[in-house]
Amino acid sequence: MPSEQAGGAGAAGAAGPIRSEPGSLLxxxxxxxxxxxxxxxxxxxxxxxxxxxxxxxxxxxxxxAAALFPEPPAGTPGSAARLTERARTLGYWRVRLPALHRDGSVFDCGFRVFPVAGSAGDPVVMGLASRGDELDRVKTNLAFLDALFETCPIGLVMLDQDLRYVHLNQALADMDGLPVAAHLGRATDEIMLTSDDGEFQRMLRAVAGQG
Structure with a gap:
């Protein structure tokens, strides 16, 4: 667990924000x-x-940490106190709460909180936070992709950087004569058999490597 000083130095020297796992809309x-x-x-x-x-x-x-949230109604616990209490009670908590920017504006924010051991052995609650509108945009895009894959009569596939199957629809599975699950994690050249001397695979690698 980084100390306060390490946290400050990390923020000052970082190239940019942490982002979620590459290879997905997230x-x-x-x-x-x-x-x-x-x-x-x-x-x-x-x-x-x-x-x-x-x-x-x-x-x-x-x-x-109360400075990160709007003032709560009188007689109710603040959002920072709720986050720490829920994290310690449940072990993990996910919630959407109003957050307060330094400029005074309030914005919707998604939080995930969980307890960890601090550098001195004391309990610390770690929080991961993202803007609510960005989370909503990703949810909308994912819902659209799911609907597209489920309803499209044309074979559709998503591949990772190593040209392995990540997601495909039933139409493509039917064309290949294999269940959807039998594709996942396998390389395309194990299933996509062509007679073009590897030109199709070279095209896929070029797209994966260069966009």
């Missing part, structure tokens, strides 16, 4: 990483947190 969603201690103070401020919330590491480390 790679386009920036993820802010931050950590809170038992007193509700910010212990770690990752590379994307400044971009999402607008605060530099030096301005927020060791300060209350």
């Amino acid at each position: 790679e386009h969603v920036a993820v802010a990483v931050f950590g809170m201690d038992g007193d509700g103070r910010i212990r770690f401020w990752g590379p994307g947190a400044q971009g999402l919330f607008g605060h530099e590491a030096a301005d927020v480390l060791s300060r209350p």
Whole structure:
């Protein structure tokens, strides 16, 4: 677990925000990483947190995480306290909450929180946060792709950078004479048999390598 100083230095020297796993629509969603201690103070401020919330590491480390959220209604716990309590009680919690930017604007934000051991052995709650509108855009795109793959009568396939099957529809499976599951993880040249001296495979590799 990085210390407060490491968190600050990491934020200052980072090339950009952390993004989710390459090779999917989710790679386009920036993820802010931050950590809170038992007193509700910010212990770690990752590379994307400044971009999402607008605060530099030096301005927020060791300060209350409540500054990342709008003021709660009187008599109710703040969002930072809810995040830490739920993470420690459930072990993992996912929620959408209003977040507060440094400029005073409020925006919808998706959070995932979970407890970890700090560098001194003390419990720390780590948070991953992304803008709600970006998450909604990805959900919409994924829903569209699912509908397209399910309804299109033409064979459709998604391949990874190594030309292995990631996703395909039933129409293509029927053409190949193999179940959908029998394709997944296998290389295309195991199933796509052609008589073009490898030209089709060379074309696929060029697209994977150069876009």
